[in-house]
Amino acid sequence: MSFAMLSTPSFPALKIREREPRNEGRAATKTRILAATEKLFIVHGFDATSLRAITTEAGVNLAAVNYHFGSKEELFALVLTNRLDTLNLERVRLLDALEAKGFDAVNTVEQLIATMFLPALRLARNAERGGEDFLKFLGRAYADPATFVRDLLQERYAAQNARFVQAFARALPELATQDLSMRLHFMLDAISSTLASEDARKLMTGLAATSNSAVDEDAAVLAHLAPFLAGSLRAKVNQSSQQEAIRAVLAFA
Amino acid sequence: MSFAMLSTPSFPALKIREREPRNEGRAATKTRILAATEKLFIVHGFDATSLRAITTEAGVNLAAVNYHFGSKEELFALVLTNRLDTLNLERVRLLDALEAKGFDAVNTVEQLIATMFLPALRLARNAERGGEDFLKFLGRAYADPATFVRDLLQERYAAQNARFVQAFARALPELATQDLSMRLHFMLDAISSTLASEDARKLMTGLAATSNSAVDEDAAVLAHLAPFLAGSLRAKVNQSSQQEAIRAVLAFA
DNA sequence: GACCGATTCAAACAATTGTTCGATTTTGCA
DNA sequence: TGCAAAATCGAACAATTGTTTGAATCGGTC
Incomplete structure (x- = not known):
């Protein structure tokens, strides 16, 4: 890997189950999950943050995490x-x-x-x-x-x-x-x-x-x-x- | 609390369920549990160290921990x-x-x-x-x-x-x-x-x-x-x- | 040898975890 | 309006957790 490459890293996007949201109302589910995850991660870390805590905080169904993101x-x-x-x-x-x-x-x-x-x-x-x-x-x-x-x-x-x-x-x-x-x-x-x-x-x-x-x-x-x-x-x-x-x-x- | 007290702290022993071991063979159970706990704690920390991992490592029954120490x-x-x-x-x-x-x-x-x-x-x-x-x-x-x-x-x-x-x-x-x-x-x-x-x-x-x-x-x-x-x-x-x-x-x- | 407390054991408990399933509802487009 | 895909939902899954139970075994003492 060349020095020049190091100076401008590209960060390939992680592959997640990708589906285009139909409208902003639906997209809000993914957004709310991401926000809730971040909030709880800050307080409790990865292991101590359960998916149920996340989905409750986000006000969405438990299965929504696996549906939208694949896994924890x-x-x-x-x-x-x-x-x-x-x-x-x-x-x-x-x-x-x-x-x-x-x-x-x-x-x-x-x-x-x-x-x-x-x-x-x-x-x-x-x-x-x-x-x-x-x-x-x-x-x-x-x-x-x-x-x-x-x-x-x-x-x-x-x-x-x-x-x-x-x-x-x-x-x-x-x-x-x-x-x-x-x-x-x-x-x-x-x-x-x-x-x-x-x-x-x-x-x-x-x-x-x-x-x-x-x-x-x-x-x-x-x-x-x-x-x-x-x-x-x-x-x-x-x-x-x-x-x-x-x-x-x-x-x- | 006086300054003099601070310089020679006493560390009151934590209360655990205390029973005198009948002989060295029986006492080895508590000792082995303590040793196994320490070993696994070093590697995995508190949360990620399960009682089953400890008792397996120590070669004792799962219930021995609660019997001898009360709780995790x-x-x-x-x-x-x-x-x-x-x-x-x-x-x-x-x-x-x-x-x-x-x-x-x-x-x-x-x-x-x-x-x-x-x-x-x-x-x-x-x-x-x-x-x-x-x-x-x-x-x-x-x-x-x-x-x-x-x-x-x-x-x-x-x-x-x-x-x-x-x-x-x-x-x-x-x-x-x-x-x-x-x-x-x-x-x-x-x-x-x-x-x-x-x-x-x-x-x-x-x-x-x-x-x-x-x-x-x-x-x-x-x-x-x-x-x-x-x-x-x-x-x-x-x-x-x-x-x-x-x-x-x-x-x- | 019989008794009794201390100890060990297998088994089950209740709670929590991440994940999956199938049915239901919602949505966007024809 | 009708249809198919997308999204949501309740429910259950299997695995793991700490803890408890009750019977079996051990060890020393009378």
């Missing part, structure tokens, strides 16, 4: 990719643009972090393509323990993730590959768990409460997020004075 | 607290000792991080009280989405966690409380997810592969972990050059 997994795959395809396209698009333009010489890492997270903040404000619950949804998706969800995300967005790993590796040449992998792993796990947790997410967005415009608010969130994450990525290992302090603890235990 | 939740509560009570006692004991001795002036944060994680590394080497799967177990426990597990951990170890939050707050007086909470939240979520993930855990312990003693290995793991986490905790917000770089990304999107 196909339904959730559609809900997940509807949201996340857009996000990942935006992410890579922004990365492409910045690579073409050239990064800031000293704050490359901060810019890469902003590139990763800004699209999510933007979509959270776009009611059409995301909505205010988009961050909750994102956290749930990446923290969900169901193998079906994990496999879907890993396979479908592997190329996009690789792009960012490569970009970080170029920005941090002095960091060993193992250390970089570990730290990026930490970073993404932390972000996912935090977005999924109600209080932590409020904590994060609360930091930007004083801002008075959407752009300022995004900037404020990133101003708290980026230095903190960049600081972790840039930290040097094997500083002798730190080593000594750590060994003092070991000697004590 | 009581069984898991016992398994969790058996491991984590020890860990948290060790953690607070070490914190007490270091607070009495006095921290290193410049590397307090590194020492606090070492204090948090060293007991886990130690227990992972103690076959009696932990074992080599202890880190997996720890990650699973803190990443498990079941409300039963989350509530148990949050309630039972709230006092111990508060001790560390206070200690970090003293070591980082210039950091706003909100920022500190967010960063500690990040840190613990990241650690949990990483320990629960097979590849990430190997990555972490693999960093210490060159060491030739247990103490050196713990030191090596912490030498990679502490600077990285300390770097994230110590990072300053609102550095103007970073702000500028971030705004450049915003302008581009």
Whole structure:
């Protein structure tokens, strides 16, 4: 797979039982199921969201899910990719643009972090393509323990993730590959768990409460997020004075 | 609740249906159930581990779980607290000792991080009280989405966690409380997810592969972990050059 | 050896899950 | 209006879940 292909992924549509709705009244069934699924997925995750809970929430018959979507997994795959395809396209698009333009010489890492997270903040404000619950949804998706969800995300967005790993590796040449992998792993796990947790997410967005415009608010969130994450990525290992302090603890235990 | 009480928590034993085993042969049933539960919990978590899977793994009758432990939740509560009570006692004991001795002036944060994680590394080497799967177990426990597990951990170890939050707050007086909470939240979520993930855990312990003693290995793991986490905790917000770089990304999107 | 509590066992319980079936209703077009 | 496809519906399916039951077995003591 060529590098150029990676930069413009295509996201083939998942095959679902496709029938054209006769009118808007009928189509509302599929729409209501999708909305209910998303709402309940945010709160309970994949395994703990039953089809009966979904159909009750949507006010449709139980059999409607299998009729319109085939199976529970196909339904959730559609809900997940509807949201996340857009996000990942935006992410890579922004990365492409910045690579073409050239990064800031000293704050490359901060810019890469902003590139990763800004699209999510933007979509959270776009009611059409995301909505205010988009961050909750994102956290749930990446923290969900169901193998079906994990496999879907890993396979479908592997190329996009690789792009960012490569970009970080170029920005941090002095960091060993193992250390970089570990730290990026930490970073993404932390972000996912935090977005999924109600209080932590409020904590994060609360930091930007004083801002008075959407752009300022995004900037404020990133101003708290980026230095903190960049600081972790840039930290040097094997500083002798730190080593000594750590060994003092070991000697004590 | 006084501060002195917090430093030496007592962990009242959970009430389970208690009967003295007649001999070692009979007692093996409870022991085998506990071992099987732990093994399967590490792999599948609370919800996805069925009692039938446990009793099959243990080679005992299905009804044995309810007979000996009362319910699935009581069984898991016992398994969790058996491991984590020890860990948290060790953690607070070490914190007490270091607070009495006095921290290193410049590397307090590194020492606090070492204090948090060293007991886990130690227990992972103690076959009696932990074992080599202890880190997996720890990650699973803190990443498990079941409300039963989350509530148990949050309630039972709230006092111990508060001790560390206070200690970090003293070591980082210039950091706003909100920022500190967010960063500690990040840190613990990241650690949990990483320990629960097979590849990430190997990555972490693999960093210490060159060491030739247990103490050196713990030191090596912490030498990679502490600077990285300390770097994230110590990072300053609102550095103007970073702000500028971030705004450049915003302008581009 | 007989008794009695502790333990084990097979079996069934009630509840929940995703899925499917067949009949019924609705819809759009001739 | 009539027809065929699409959509909805109630009902049941088979599988899995945690839990309970009552009889059978074991183990130590009188």
